[in-house]
Amino acid sequence: MTNDAFGDTPFPVRVANTIRTLSMDAVQKANSGHPGAPMGMADIATVLITRFLKVSPDRPDWPDRDRLVLSAGHASMLLYSSLHLMGFDVTLEDIRSFRQWGSKTPGHPEVHVTPGVEMTAGPLGQGISTAVGMALSERMLAERFNRDERTIVDHFTYVLASDGDMMEGVQAEAISLAGHLGLSKLIVYYDANRITIDGTTDLTFSEDVAARYEASGWHVQHVDGHDHDAIEAATVVAREDSDKPSLIVCRTHIGYGSPGKQDSSSSHGAPLGEDEIRATKEKLGWPVEPAFLVPDDVYEFFGSRRAVLTRESEWWDRKLGDMEQEDPALFADWQQFMSGKIPAELPLPTFEAGKSIATRKASHACILGVADTLPFLVGGSADLAGSNKTDFADGRLVSREDFSARTIRFGIREHAMAAMCNGMALHGGLRPFASTFLVFSDYMRPSIRLSALMELPVIYVFTHDSIFVGEDGPTHQPIEHVAVLRAIPNLTVIRPGDAAETAAAWEIALRRKDGPTALILTRQGLPVLDREKFPGACKVARGGYVLLGEEADPEILLLASGSEVALALAAGETLRADGVRARVISLPSLEVFEQQPESYRDTVLPPTCTKRVAVEAGLRLSFDHYLGSSGRHVGMDRFGASAPAADLAREFGFTVENVLEVAKAVLDA
Numbered sequence: 001m002t003n004d005a006f007g008d009t010p011f012p013v014r015v016a017n018t019i020r021t022l023s024m025d026a027v028q029k030a031n032s033g034h035p036g037a038p039m040g041m042a043d044i045a046t047v048l049i050t051r052f053l054k055v056s057p058d059r060p061d062w063p064d065r066d067r068l069v070l071s072a073g074h075a076s077m078l079l080y081s082s083l084h085l086m087g088f089d090v091t092l093e094d095i096r097s098f099r100q101w102g103s104k105t106p107g108h109p110e111v112h113v114t115p116g117v118e119m120t121a122g123p124l125g126q127g128i129s130t131a132v133g134m135a136l137s138e139r140m141l142a143e144r145f146n147r148d149e150r151t152i153v154d155h156f157t158y159v160l161a162s163d164g165d166m167m168e169g170v171q172a173e174a175i176s177l178a179g180h181l182g183l184s185k186l187i188v189y190y191d192a193n194r195i196t197i198d199g200t201t202d203l204t205f206s207e208d209v210a211a212r213y214e215a216s217g218w219h220v221q222h223v224d225g226h227d228h229d230a231i232e233a234a235t236v237v238a239r240e241d242s243d244k245p246s247l248i249v250c251r252t253h254i255g256y257g258s259p260g261k262q263d264s265s266s267s268h269g270a271p272l273g274e275d276e277i278r279a280t281k282e283k284l285g286w287p288v289e290p291a292f293l294v295p296d297d298v299y300e301f302f303g304s305r306r307a308v309l310t311r312e313s314e315w316w317d318r319k320l321g322d323m324e325q326e327d328p329a330l331f332a333d334w335q336q337f338m339s340g341k342i343p344a345e346l347p348l349p350t351f352e353a354g355k356s357i358a359t360r361k362a363s364h365a366c367i368l369g370v371a372d373t374l375p376f377l378v379g380g381s382a383d384l385a386g387s388n389k390t391d392f393a394d395g396r397l398v399s400r401e402d403f404s405a406r407t408i409r410f411g412i413r414e415h416a417m418a419a420m421c422n423g424m425a426l427h428g429g430l431r432p433f434a435s436t437f438l439v440f441s442d443y444m445r446p447s448i449r450l451s452a453l454m455e456l457p458v459i460y461v462f463t464h465d466s467i468f469v470g471e472d473g474p475t476h477q478p479i480e481h482v483a484v485l486r487a488i489p490n491l492t493v494i495r496p497g498d499a500a501e502t503a504a505a506w507e508i509a510l511r512r513k514d515g516p517t518a519l520i521l522t523r524q525g526l527p528v529l530d531r532e533k534f535p536g537a538c539k540v541a542r543g544g545y546v547l548l549g550e551e552a553d554p555e556i557l558l559l560a561s562g563s564e565v566a567l568a569l570a571a572g573e574t575l576r577a578d579g580v581r582a583r584v585i586s587l588p589s590l591e592v593f594e595q596q597p598e599s600y601r602d603t604v605l606p607p608t609c610t611k612r613v614a615v616e617a618g619l620r621l622s623f624d625h626y627l628g629s630s631g632r633h634v635g636m637d638r639f640g641a642s643a644p645a646a647d648l649a650r651e652f653g654f655t656v657e658n659v660l661e662v663a664k665a666v667l668d669a
């Protein structure tokens with residue numbers, strides 16, 4: 001439609017009103033969704049996409065693009081409208097299909113579904129925390145690849161966050177670390193509309209958010225979130241601040257422009273309704289018909305902006321070309337970091353049979369072993385570095401003074417650690433791992449779930465994996481955690497049975513591209529199996545394999561993972577010495593095993609052999625499928641207790657005698 005239809009509304013306001021009206025029309029058509037926040041944040045988005053955001057719709061994966069994270073994922077229509085205007089492959093037809101099966105415009109933004117969407121967001125607090133990881137990656141890569149002659153990594157991470165984001169705990173962890181590290185290229189716009197689903201924030205939220213951020217080392221500004229010039233001026237200041245992340249508190253009005261629903265939670269999560277849409281468009285000076293209207297000059301503006309941005313990305317390519325010419329070694333490194341390629345041979349350690357080695361210790365040897373070959377591998381622990389054994393050998397730590405290091409100290413912030421690792425994986429260029437005690441995986445589960453949903457190859461190193469942590473007692477003894485992690489789709493859980501299986505597990509984790517891996521490791525030493533006597537640990541690549549008792553017609557199957565493999569083996573050897581055709585199966589990864597062809601699974605677990613015992617110091621849940629109604633489980637169905645590990649083993653039945661007794665009962669049944 002030509003410009004006459006919009007009266008004397010200034011151009012930038014027309015852009016904002018385009019976002020507002022596209023958002024309310026799409027929600028109306030879908031008969032579901034969230035119009036209020038997009039209408040309230042439209043002015044902030046307009047300033048960002050017309051004046052600042054460095055992205056190229058022609059090249060959504062441009063490595064040096066600014067990252068725009070919509071932390072308030074429910075405001076997805078704000079993002080889709082903006083992407084459409086900028087010229088990403090999000091058409092008006094896609095917007096008309098908002099929230100429909102197979103559309104490019106799902107209810108909440110999803111990273112691999114829509115070009116230009118940087119992350120899957122919706123669980124409040126995750127977006128802003130993930131963005132901290134993106135901003136950290138930017139600094140770490142800048143330190144590695146920028147030179148006086150040329151700057152290859154130089155972009156901002158912009159976040160749009162809501163009241164809900166500011167209330168969530170994970171956000172508090174993440175912004176604390178962002179302030180500590182001085183991630184100055186992180187800019188958060190806080191959509192302070194003082195409304196949430198249940199009403200006004202007066203009901204629940206009276207803290208001084210700005211003061212909290214200031215106290216955490218952030219630079220804080222306040223603006224009228226509908227005043228374009230004020231938003232622009234604050235953004236300029238935020239971009240110039242060189243040692244602090246920035247919060248711009250934007251006082252906004254949810255449902256801006258709606259005569260009946262502005263400033264009301266009724267605009268949060270339901271269509272405005274035809275009458276209210278009519279009234280809103282009239283108030284905004286917008287033609288009531290047709291719906292999904294974009295003024296011609298808005299398209300024209302973004303057409304030229306797109307050309308400018310395309311040129312900017314080509315200019316960046318030329319800088320990269322200069323790097324290739326002038327510093328081929330650095331260019332080769334750049335390519336290695338960006339591809340994250342894992343070579344065919346990995347220098348993983350081998351271990352001497354018969355020794356007792358904790359799998360967390362074996363895991364450390366793996367990290368140290370591949371460190372030089374995989375310089376893009378970075379990570380750290382949530383204040384348990386010495387216990388998790390995940391530090392790189394150089395002893396250097398990532399800090400606001402030194403972003404060239406590889407070991408990250410996350411502090412006691414498990415949830416933010418996982419969200420930040422997601423951000424680093426999304427950013428590209430670095431391969432992150434996160435570590436803590438397995439029992440605290442609960443503290444990071446929402447972010448692990450998002451790693452899996454976003455198909456990010458984050459590696460989780462969980463140590464102290466069972467009651468055998470001993471004296472620390474039930475608070476520190478995971479029982480249900482392995483089963484719970486196994487329940488997350490697309491998360492590969494590997495609980496290796498000895499040091500050699502640990503190296504094989506790391507290899508699987510490193511080679512995984514399309515999802516996270518959780519390595520479940522012991523605190524205590526485990527015997528390194530003699531691989532001359534037993535099959536090679538490379539069989540971990542099949543998820544499960546026969547350790548002992550290869551004959552085709554076993555009488556009983558003993559299944560085990562992790563620290564219980566040696567126990568099952570001892571029981572199996574005793575049974576065999578008694579003439580029972582017992583088979584012992586190491587099952588480090590149920591997910592990997594389930595991906596094997598049925599023929600392989602059937603040779604490992606012959607369907608005809610229904611006499612089965614599983615030994616794992618955790619819940620029976622994940623083994624039900626293998627045990628059927630006749631099988632038995634030697635495991636944990638209650639919380640543990642504070643005592644030395646040997647006493648716990650005796651009390652809870654993790655002894656050869658008990659496993660034999662259970663096996664005999666199964667055989668006799």
Ligand SMILES: Cc1ncc(C[n+]2csc(CCOP(=O)(O)OP(=O)(O)O)c2C)c(N)n1
Pocket residue numbers: 036037072074122123124125162163164165193195196197254268
């Ligand atoms: C972790 C989490 N808890 C609950 C929700 C459900 N939810 C969606 S939006 C929202 C709060 C809305 O308030 P605000 O963040 O201020 O957004 P606004 O209403 O201003 O758009 C809630 C509780 C969620 N998305 N994520």
Ligand SMILES: [Mg+2]
Pocket residue numbers: 162163164191192193194195196
């Ligand atoms: Mg709000």
